[in-house]
Amino acid sequence: MSVLVYVEHAEGKFKKSVFEAVSYAKAIADQQSTNLTAISIGDVADSEIKELGKYGASKVLNVSADQLKTFVNQAYASVIASAAEKEGADVIVLSNSFSGKGLAPRIAVKLKAGLADGAVELPSTDGKFSVKKTAFSGKAFAITELTSANKVIALNPNAFGVKENAADAAIETFTADVKQSDLGTVIKEIVRATDKVSLPDAELVVSAGRGLKGPENWGMIEELAGLLGAATACSKPVSDADWRPHSEHVGQTGIAISPNLYIAIGISGAIQHLAGVSSSKVIVVINKDPEAPFFKVADYGIVGDAFEVVPKLIEALKAHKG
Amino acid sequence: MKILVCISNVPDTTTKITFTNDNTEFNTAGVQCIVNPYDEIALSRAIELTEGGKGTVTVINVGEAANDPTIRKALAIGADDAVRVNAAPRDAYFVAKQIAAYAKDKDFDLILTGRESIDYNGNQVAAMVGEFLDIPSVSIIKKLDVAGDHATIEREIEGGKEILTVSGKFIASCAEGVAEPKIPNMRGIMSARTKPLNVVDAVDSEQVTKVIRYETPAPRGTVKLIPADQTESLINLLHSEAKVI
Numbered sequence: 001m002s003v004l005v006y007v008e009h010a011e012g013k014f015k016k017s018v019f020e021a022v023s024y025a026k027a028i029a030d031q032q033s034t035n036l037t038a039i040s041i042g043d044v045a046d047s048e049i050k051e052l053g054k055y056g057a058s059k060v061l062n063v064s065a066d067q068l069k070t071f072v073n074q075a076y077a078s079v080i081a082s083a084a085e086k087e088g089a090d091v092i093v094l095s096n097s098f099s100g101k102g103l104a105p106r107i108a109v110k111l112k113a114g115l116a117d118g119a120v121e122l123p124s125t126d127g128k129f130s131v132k133k134t135a136f137s138g139k140a141f142a143i144t145e146l147t148s149a150n151k152v153i154a155l156n157p158n159a160f161g162v163k164e165n166a167a168d169a170a171i172e173t174f175t176a177d178v179k180q181s182d183l184g185t186v187i188k189e190i191v192r193a194t195d196k197v198s199l200p201d202a203e204l205v206v207s208a209g210r211g212l213k214g215p216e217n218w219g220m221i222e223e224l225a226g227l228l229g230a231a232t233a234c235s236k237p238v239s240d241a242d243w244r245p246h247s248e249h250v251g252q253t254g255i256a257i258s259p260n261l262y263i264a265i266g267i268s269g270a271i272q273h274l275a276g277v278s279s280s281k282v283i284v285v286i287n288k289d290p291e292a293p294f295f296k297v298a299d300y301g302i303v304g305d306a307f308e309v310v311p312k313l314i315e316a317l318k319a320h321k322g
Numbered sequence: 323m324k325i326l327v328c329i330s331n332v333p334d335t336t337t338k339i340t341f342t343n344d345n346t347e348f349n350t351a352g353v354q355c356i357v358n359p360y361d362e363i364a365l366s367r368a369i370e371l372t373e374g375g376k377g378t379v380t381v382i383n384v385g386e387a388a389n390d391p392t393i394r395k396a397l398a399i400g401a402d403d404a405v406r407v408n409a410a411p412r413d414a415y416f417v418a419k420q421i422a423a424y425a426k427d428k429d430f431d432l433i434l435t436g437r438e439s440i441d442y443n444g445n446q447v448a449a450m451v452g453e454f455l456d457i458p459s460v461s462i463i464k465k466l467d468v469a470g471d472h473a474t475i476e477r478e479i480e481g482g483k484e485i486l487t488v489s490g491k492f493i494a495s496c497a498e499g500v501a502e503p504k505i506p507n508m509r510g511i512m513s514a515r516t517k518p519l520n521v522v523d524a525v526d527s528e529q530v531t532k533v534i535r536y537e538t539p540a541p542r543g544t545v546k547l548i549p550a551d552q553t554e555s556l557i558n559l560l561h562s563e564a565k566v567i
Contacts, residue, residue, distance in 0.1 A: 074458050098479050102461035105449035114530035137440050139339040141537045148530040184458035189485040198481030246498040252335050253359045261566040272335045282564045295545050304550030316554040
């Protein structure tokens with residue numbers, strides 16, 4: 001009985017969402033009075049792996065086979081599942097990231113495990129192992145019991161927070177046989193916009209809608225986001241019109257996010273849009289229509305024309321930052 | 323090319339979500355159901371890939387007879403035939419097991435799903451089917467090109483994209499960008515009535531999850547309105563009251 005957390009890296013570095021997953025997995029291990037082991041696959045320096053100790057990983061399995069240098073969904077799932085078996089781990093935690101979403105279901109099938117994806121809280125400890133997870137695109141939560149012996153949980157970014165819990169991470173080399181048939185996908189290229197904050201795990205998000213009238217007006221949105229260190233997002237009509245890329249579309253048919261701060265500019269707040277952003281901790285709405293439905297779910301609001309308010313907000317923010 | 327597209331029957335995107343029976347069941351009263359929007363994208367791409375006699379598209383749904391209108395909608399969009407596994411879809415594991423059991427000996431070259439259903443948001447079925455069939459799975463793809471038995475795929479990753487190739491049979495879950503959703507035309511709607519919709523029995527599956535109850539998000543307090551000429555107060559509130567900047 002122990003807890004295993006998969007720590008994904010991007011170009012050899014762990015992101016905040018990984019430390020969050022480790023913090024969460026450590027809390028589960030504490031609930032169950034057991035140990036936490038992490039597993040890292042690919043090229044990560046020992047100094048970076050040691051960082052995982054800060055959040056409670058006392059042991060880290062390091063897998064660095066040549067075929068596993070870049071992400072291969074099928075092979076990574078096999079390695080994580082075999083590590084879980086060897087370690088006797090019955091709870092496997094991942095970050096509900098794009099890669100995590102591909103891995104978790106395969107691991108669950110391999111281990112005949114129930115999977116709670118999009119988890120937002122620690123499992124309950126009232127005898128039933130149940131996890132609160134998002135459902136209906138943010139319009140509800142499902143308290144889901146994992147009735148199987150093994151359990152897989154994919155934690156939503158920003159749901160639990162990073163919690164320090166110092167341990168000394170002992171690094172162990174872990175070797176797993178890689179089947180040729182597990183290597184069916186081959187990465188040709190990774191394109192990452194390094195100058196921008198990634199939206200799914202951003203803490204602050206500035207989002208704009210049709211009220212901006214055209215893609216040429218996004219300069220002020222980018223500027224505001226840049227000053228805040230925020231990611232940019234948009235509503236569905238905006239990405240449908242190709243004013244902004246689909247990857248920025250948040251809402252029921254786009255991505256669901258839960259940042260600490262969501263600033264919605266010129267977005268009326270249709271039910272489909274609200275579904276994707278309603279779990280944001282603080283919502284600010286700027287809209288010239290005082291009847292815009294978004295104001296009903298906002299914490300702070302400014303009724304006014306985006307073209308007047310946003311430049312002033314930028315000035316005020318510059319002044320605040322001194 | 324033989325393509326299988328997995329479709330889910332979901333509440334229309336404008337649905338207000340409520341629950342009954344002590345918050346243990348989704349309240350379907352008055353709810354309009356649709357083909358899951360992401361599955362429509364997958365279906366539309368499958369139709370594009372097989373147009374002009376280059377192959378066939380079968381849609382599969384795990385559900386009860388009440389789903390048939392949604393399945394007919396998929397046939398109207400352009401699928402050639404449909405299969406319904408006659409069972410209430412318990413969870414993603416159950417659904418994936420049914421789809422895998424059906425697909426196992428049918429020799430599909432490609433299986434597509436939407437990135438997730440807009441009701442349970444699992445994003446689980448594609449990768450689970452991949453695991454049950456022991457074929458590669460690629461989740462949340464933005465672009466799919468197929469040449470012979472070789473496919474080039476763009477997959478979304480945090481802050482960018484990954485371009486990968488895969489040979490042979492595989493399954494992928496499709497997001498926006500893979501295709502423009504097709505709208506059924508009159509001929510499609512007419513022909514959908516007579517296209518085959520086969521009903522098959524479910525296979526046994528272990529129970530691994532169970533929804534105990536649903537909750538709706540806690541309502542927020544009343545919005546604090548700030549005059550448009552006092553943007554500095556908003557910054558101050560976000561800094562000292564909300565403590566988010």
